[in-house]
Amino acid sequence: MEPPARATMKPALGGMLRRDGLSRDIVAGLTLAAITIPEQMATARLGGFEPQLGFLAFVAATIGFALFGASRLLTAGADSTITPIFAGALATLAASGVNLGTTAPLLALFVGALLVIGGLLRLGWVADLLSTPVVTGFLAGISLHILVSQLPGLFGVPGGGHEVVGQLQAIYAHAGAINPISTAIGLGVLVIMLVCERISARLPGALIALALATVAVPLFNLEARGVAVLGALPAAVPRLPGFALDWGVIRQLLPLALVLCLIVMMQGAAVSRSFRDPDGGDANVDRDFLGLGAANLFAGLAGAFPVNASPPRTAVVSETGGSTQRGALLAAAIILALALAGGSLLAKVPQAALAGVLLFVAQRIFRLGTILAIARQAPAEFALIVLTALGIVLLPIEAGVAIGIGISLLHGVWMTTRSRPIEFGKIAGTTIWWPPEQGRPLEPVPDVLVVGFQAPLLFANANSFRQAMLALLESRRPAILVLEASGVAAIDYTAAQALGDVVRGCRAQGVAFAVARLESVRARAALQRLGIMAEIGPDHLFHSVEEAVIALRATLPTEAGKP
Template sequence: MPHDADAKSSKEHAWPLFRSLASYSLPGDLMAGLTLAAIAIPEQMATARLGGFEPQIGFFAFMAGSLGFALLGGNRFLSCGADSTITPIFAGGLAALAAVGSPEYQGFAVALALMVGAMMLAGGAFRLGGIANLLSVPVMVGFLAGISAHIIVSQLPGVLGLKSPSGPMLDRIGLLAGELSRSNPFTLCIGLGVLATVFVSEKISAKIPGALIGLVAATLATIALGLESKGVSVVGVVPGTLPRLTVPELAPEHWVHLVSLAFVITVVVMVQTAATTRSFPSDPDKPADVDRDFLGAGAGSVLSGLFGAFPVNASPPRTGIVAETGGQSQLAGLAAAVIVLALLAFGTGLLQHVPDAALGGILLFVALRIVRTKQIVTIYRQSRSEFLLILATAALIIILPIQQGAFLGIVLSLLHGIWSTTRARLVEFERVPGTTIWWPAHPHISGEHIDGVAVIGLQAPLSFLNAPGFRSDVAKVLGTATPQLLVLEASGMVEIDFTAAQILLEIFKACNEQGVTVALARLESVRAQDAFERFRLYDALPRERIFHSVDEAVRKLAKAE
């Protein structure tokens, strides 16, 4: 067995490119690829239309995402392609720069894909997987709820057979509400019928291609009943063009205008890629290689741009399909891409009579699925303050232009993290009766004090955000009843920055002036230990006053006093 493990490890290292193909299963991957294509074809068409692109552009994005991730990615199951989470964001941002559907719009999308791909590649190369944590769970849940609202409002006109209104989100909702009585019953039946088909299929088994079934049924009904003459709009002619090398010709200032939008899209792609690869790990016994998968997703976006498409993203539902249908490697994604390529080359005539309302029904299902209702309920019950984060993020996405709302959502997540850190205050410790354990004081737990001894700690990294408050709390302890020995329990201080180090020096100096002996216990963090060296804290607090436990410090120094 050890020999097999070594052989497997060396085999993996021998595959710098197409790494996941080293463990392919031809029958399993081909079957998974066929199922993936059946799921992806209608979904990629719908997502392309959501972004204001022709259906074949969605196919280009899927092929590029599949090839790029297979080339550099590490996860064996992850499916990469056009994604409804990021499409409304960049579509809103691009619409502010050029008319939807125009050559300029297409050029901006290509440039954006290249920029997002470059940022993802840099994130993977420099191992910046921690960026995926920029969005907290409540903010991400609110973010998805806001995106869902955008998808629903953008697709309802097509499903209702109405002209799509323009303007801010709330204005569009008001205009749609006023036009409901003019809905086309045929498009409404098609859209809701496809939605119901996908929903029922998903309930029975995620392996059933409900979207494809609904799309085929809606197309056949449209042809058989002559619904085009009754106001049902269809996709129309889909050019049987294949991807070709595309390089955007944009002025330098236009590239600059795309930087902020590219950053927002990159953060969202990183978050979703990390979540997907952690949910479907290649090896359950090993941690997911998020940085490697950033490279794969980045390569997918770069290729998508070169193919003339838009940024791509990891898809949790499609990835789950690959894992559940026997896929063993990225060969499944490549097989699906070949099927899509064949459809583009020989079968685009089959797509001519696909109703727009059917694509709208698919996207309505996607919009409803990305709303994490259970998490919203759980957060509401367990943390009302973080539930407010969900509402605030969703409101930002809905009320403001979507790209601005997404950016402010990221800012809100960072502010929430900063606020959580600044809330960390000094904690006093007590000895558990009959033991040598010192534990944070609690009203429901009896603890012991030792005369002349104060044991305090901070259960958070000590930084410029909370160090001033920590200094004030220590001053209160020293001013209330000046102890002879002050023990700082440092197990929670995993990091100490320059500002915090200077404040610690001030605390040590103040204690020395008041005749208080200071000791440090459980400085376990390697980074914190390094900070003591770099900031010369050992000059103010001799190393002989550093202990492995509070009990050891109290036994040695309290007696000495």
């Protein structure tokens, strides 16, 4: 039987020339366009950009990913997860006199270059560095940022910058000027979107709500009643921005680009793995990183801002039967036409309606079910959610993201350091050696100490491993010590030296030492490379604990070797 074709070699454009599935791709493209138009406008305004710039971001990102990505379903564009992260930093630069029209595209180019490097170096594993609690806390913090940032637009009052505290202070200061009609429009858009989503994910609730709100403005003369609208928008023409290489600006953008790159990797990998191609092939995350890198490079060259993979839009393509990137490219063509000629069509769109769209997005990314499940099942990890969310909300958002990433990595290291050697016993009437287990008595074996270590042996736990092993050796004074190593997947240099100390400690006390069930090829290779295999002795590696005990007993003096 021939092995299945490797999906990893198929480009995102694969299958576009075939006629099968064309009608489904057309339906997917039209539905995607209807959902994307209001979302891209709202996200652009979230970042402080003109709404039509969101259209350019989507068009450029779609073309870039279709050319270089692997997934046939993934869609990219302006994204509410990453936009709040860079909006505040770019606003600060703009306040100091730096041109926002050049810094945003430059940031997109930096993010794109980093993603391309990540794809070429096959760094797909980087996306797994963030734990679920930290990601949940990150999204909760972003959700609160979006919520607070849209309250001024929802209430029809002036905003207070990009920080949560400043926004809340501005709302409090203008509480007497809240426009109830604007508030009703925004909440009405939110309710319509929630109802449409409940009926069917294919219903373009955002477009329906936005159209109704726009029609209501001239119909009821709402502008005269204080409802703010977008006004006539200039045509959004893709253009190559002029980049002035100011090293001071570049030094401020590069750390932000690194943070954005990691978030795009995380979300892109999640989308790739969640929405597989119609042929059922495995996701090629590294190739999709190249596609997302190209999406950001194209967005930067078009004069837009950083873009990301979109879980909800990709879900729409999947649920409407899309099979190739034809659907996304059709949506991009429709949106480009609107960007080039639709400025007057959008003039009467209420700003509160766009706030309602983003309130819907905010509630979608606030994973309440996951938060409650973690709080109930893993209270200690619930603290990670709270810490990450507080960092995002209370600190400058890019600093909060960096802290969240650091917390996730520290949590992983902490879990590794908690691993301790466990003394095994023999199950009565068998040859099986097992950790202590409630309700199953273990048979004591004189002069034999079997210890298991159920984690990779790394620098983070090397010292605790060495100390615990030597302490057991000193307190038990066995004739035989066997390390049950089925859980040791890897060994680094520091841990190998610690293991060497244990071997030498056994030798100094006349204790026979062996390793059993070292199944990891990586761990065996590390012991060989680092010289510890020679200290242990290749003939002291066994396939089972019982085999090791029998073999070592045969080498002991007669009295010590008695069972």
